[in-house]
Amino acid sequence: xxxxxxxxxxxxxxxxxxxxxxxxxxxxxxxxxxxxxxxxxxxxxxxxxxxxxxxxxxxxxxxxxxxxxxxxxxxxxxxxxxxxxxxxxxxxxxxxxxxxxxxxxxxxxxxxxxxxxxxxxxxxxxxxxxxxxxxxxxxxxxxxxxxxxxxxxxxxxxxxxxxxxxxxxxxxxxxxxxxxxxxxxxxxxxxxxxxxxxxxxxxx
Amino acid sequence: xxxxxxxxxxxxxxxxxxxxxxxxxxxxxxxxxxxxxxxxxxxxxxxxxxxxxxxxxxxxxxxxxxxxxxxxxxxxxxxxxxxxxxxxxxxxxxxxxxxxxxxxxxxxxxxxxxxxxxxxxxxxxxxxxxxxxxxxxxxxxxxxxxxxxxxxxxxxxxxxxxxxxxxxxxxxxxxxxxxxxxxxxxxxxxxxxxxxxxxxxxxxxxxxxxxxxxxxxxxxxxxxxxxxxxxxxxxxxxxxxxxxxxxxxxxxxx
Amino acid sequence: xxxxxxxxxxxxxxxxxxxxxxxxxxxxxxxxxxxxxxxxxxxxxxxxxxxxxxxxxxxxxxxxxxxxxxxxxxxxxxxxxxxxxxxxxxxxxxxxxxxxxxxxxxxxxxxxxxxxxxxxxxxxxxxxxxxxxxxxxxxxxxxxxxxxxxxxxxxxxxxxxxxxxxxxxxxxxxxxxxxxxxxxxxxxxxxxxxxxxxxxxxxxxxxxxxxxxxxxxxxxxx
Numbered sequence: 186x187x188x189x190x191x192x193x194x195x196x197x198x199x200x201x202x203x204x205x206x207x208x209x210x211x212x213x214x215x216x217x218x219x220x221x222x223x224x225x226x227x228x229x230x231x232x233x234x235x236x237x238x239x240x241x242x243x244x245x246x247x248x249x250x251x252x253x254x255x256x257x258x259x260x261x262x263x264x265x266x267x268x269x270x271x272x273x274x275x276x277x278x279x280x281x282x283x284x285x286x287x288x289x290x291x292x293x294x295x296x297x298x299x300x301x302x303x304x305x306x307x308x309x310x311x312x313x314x315x316x317x318x319x320x321x322x323x324x325x326x327x328x329x330x331x332x333x334x335x336x337x338x339x340x341x342x343x344x345x346x347x348x349x350x351x352x353x354x355x356x357x358x359x360x361x362x363x364x365x366x367x368x369x370x371x372x373x374x375x376x377x378x379x380x381x382x383x384x385x386x387x388x389x
Numbered sequence: 390x391x392x393x394x395x396x397x398x399x400x401x402x403x404x405x406x407x408x409x410x411x412x413x414x415x416x417x418x419x420x421x422x423x424x425x426x427x428x429x430x431x432x433x434x435x436x437x438x439x440x441x442x443x444x445x446x447x448x449x450x451x452x453x454x455x456x457x458x459x460x461x462x463x464x465x466x467x468x469x470x471x472x473x474x475x476x477x478x479x480x481x482x483x484x485x486x487x488x489x490x491x492x493x494x495x496x497x498x499x500x501x502x503x504x505x506x507x508x509x510x511x512x513x514x515x516x517x518x519x520x521x522x523x524x525x526x527x528x529x530x531x532x533x534x535x536x537x538x539x540x541x542x543x544x545x546x547x548x549x550x551x552x553x554x555x556x557x558x559x560x561x562x563x564x565x566x567x568x569x570x571x572x573x574x575x576x577x578x579x580x581x582x583x584x585x586x587x588x589x590x591x592x593x594x595x596x597x598x599x600x601x602x603x604x605x606x607x608x609x610x611x612x613x614x615x616x617x618x619x620x621x622x623x624x625x626x627x628x629x630x631x632x633x634x635x636x637x638x639x640x641x642x643x
Numbered sequence: 644x645x646x647x648x649x650x651x652x653x654x655x656x657x658x659x660x661x662x663x664x665x666x667x668x669x670x671x672x673x674x675x676x677x678x679x680x681x682x683x684x685x686x687x688x689x690x691x692x693x694x695x696x697x698x699x700x701x702x703x704x705x706x707x708x709x710x711x712x713x714x715x716x717x718x719x720x721x722x723x724x725x726x727x728x729x730x731x732x733x734x735x736x737x738x739x740x741x742x743x744x745x746x747x748x749x750x751x752x753x754x755x756x757x758x759x760x761x762x763x764x765x766x767x768x769x770x771x772x773x774x775x776x777x778x779x780x781x782x783x784x785x786x787x788x789x790x791x792x793x794x795x796x797x798x799x800x801x802x803x804x805x806x807x808x809x810x811x812x813x814x815x816x817x818x819x820x821x822x823x824x825x826x827x828x829x830x831x832x833x834x835x836x837x838x839x840x841x842x843x844x845x846x847x848x849x850x851x852x853x854x855x856x857x858x859x860x861x862x863x864x865x
């Protein structure tokens with residue numbers, strides 16, 4: 186399993202955000218994308234997930250362009266943007282079932298995922314009663330039901346408290362130890378074992 | 390394949406298109422004037438007056454070509470939209486956004502001249518005639534495309550959104566047109582269609598065709614100018630624009 | 644397919660939990676109908692003459708205004724990205740959203756339309772045709788309008804843009820919908836108009852979701 190980026194370039198309006206971004210990421214590795222605000226971190230993640238097309242260059246999954254093998258690639262990918270894809274008027278469980286249905290998983294996993302992010306006791310409460318940190322944890326639970334090797338996460342630790350960050354780091358480490366791959370951005374330090382981490386710094 | 394790839398590359402390259410368009414502009418302008426002067430002279434002076442409408446029919450020489458062009462421009466935009474969406478040629482997007490205001494202007498001219506022509510014919514400035522109504526709808530569709538492009542800040546996104554809207558429009562335009570024609574016969578069977586004359590006299594036809602050809606070149610001329618302007622505006626920060634500016638300044642100093 | 648039905652179920656549940664929002668377009672419909680007698684005079688003869696067009700225009704405006712939030716929420720909270728990156732196509736997403744939107748906003752409107760028709764002295768035999776024409780026409784309004792919404796979803800300010808984009812495309816629906824009711828009120832058969840409306844219905848339902856999906860794809864790439 187390998188994700189490879191070749192000479193990615195992206196323009197936004199008249200401004201070139203980045204050019205000639207190349208790297209390759211193997212199973213069991215975490216790519217930490219760093220850079221200042223406006224350096225194009227989110228845009229890079231969108232290129233890598235296939236939401237946006239690069240102006241130049243190509244993203245390859247196991248040697249195949251993610252454009253040509255779109256649905257195969259999507260089956261391997263779990264994406265979480267900086268917003269939480271949750272509906273305030275639905276319960277935690279309903280939200281997770283919806284996200285699970287998009288990715289074709291069975292419902293039993295939803296309970297397990299809720300337990301894993303320590304939301305098992307509020308699973309039938311409406312999301313609007315949750316704190317920002319709980320919402321983020323619920324969104325992270327969608328990664329667990331997806332059960333895909335590649336996670337692309339935009340600021341997964343945003344809004345999480347200390348315990349939440351530790352929880353995320355534990356989940357991420359488990360995922361990496363099982364041979365998963367993570368690409369993420371973060372404003373905080375990430376306390377995950379350095380042997381997993383590769384860094385990409387934008388805007389230099 | 391090689392030739393296609395080469396053209397594909399060139400069409401996407403503004404630094405190739407910009408000077409080429411610049412060289413074409415004077416020639417296109419010359420052809421436009423060369424067609425316009427005899428067209429106008431024959432239309433306004435030598436063509437015989439209409440036996441029913443007298444001299445007032447002469448506005449046809451502006452109205453009809455403008456109406457034709459308003460449709461032609463849309464057809465050209467629709468083709469460019471397919472090219473833009475399928476092959477992702479950026480120049481096609483520039484062509485659409487440069488064409489939209491020109492097409493809207495032609496539609497507007499057709500509406501104004503149609504209204505001026507309607508006064509002596511129908512005794513009213515505006516009649517809900519099928520052609521005028523369709524033209525008005527076309528005018529609004531042009532404005533919609535233009536407004537959508539301007540509303541989206543990221544111009545790459547804007548170009549794609551506008552291409553989709555242009556294609557949706559081209560599927561809908563015939564439906565709209567025939568609906569309006571049908572609606573018109575239902576409500577106002579009495580209006581005289583201006584185009585029902587079975588055969589147009591040859592002395593009237595020649596200036597009309599000349600004017601239509603002149604308008605084609607006018608479109609091409611305006612399009613080239615507008616595309617150049619749009620390219621400069623969008624690529625302000627890029628290398629090829631800086632190079633052009635630099636060379637201009639060097640020439641000025643000499 | 645499972646995602647498709649889940650989405651419809653989610654939309655209906657959410658609509659039920661936010662009942663207040665769903666009734667807004669209904670109230671708007673009533674208010675527009677109310678404005679006409681006040682604006683043009685309450686003579687029974689005049690009203691019954693303009694009633695078909697008037698109810699259709701009111702329904703058209705109410706439907707169009709209800710579209711504003713069609714994809715906005717899913718776009719802003721990232722649900723749309725989840726769909727775009729799933730193995731499901733965005734066409735099925737578009738189809739499900741458009742369909743549930745029709746159930747939530749247009750069906751109540753069709754149910755109350757006869758009441759307004761009576762208040763405008765529309766002949767009784769035309770009321771059935773009004774309901775039928777709305778049944779065929781409102782899905783079209785929503786599916787065509789959905790294209791405009793999908794194109795403007797990524798925008799921060801888009802208030803006046805949507806009508807500018809979609810109203811020209813509503814004209815055929817308005818022509819045949821209003822005319823069907825009008826000729827029935829005049830005592831003729833509206834079969835022709837209804838057939839055309841039916842043909843447009845099939846065409847719109849089949850093609851519009853593809854345009855919506857590609858427009859959404861453009862919106863999420865921003």
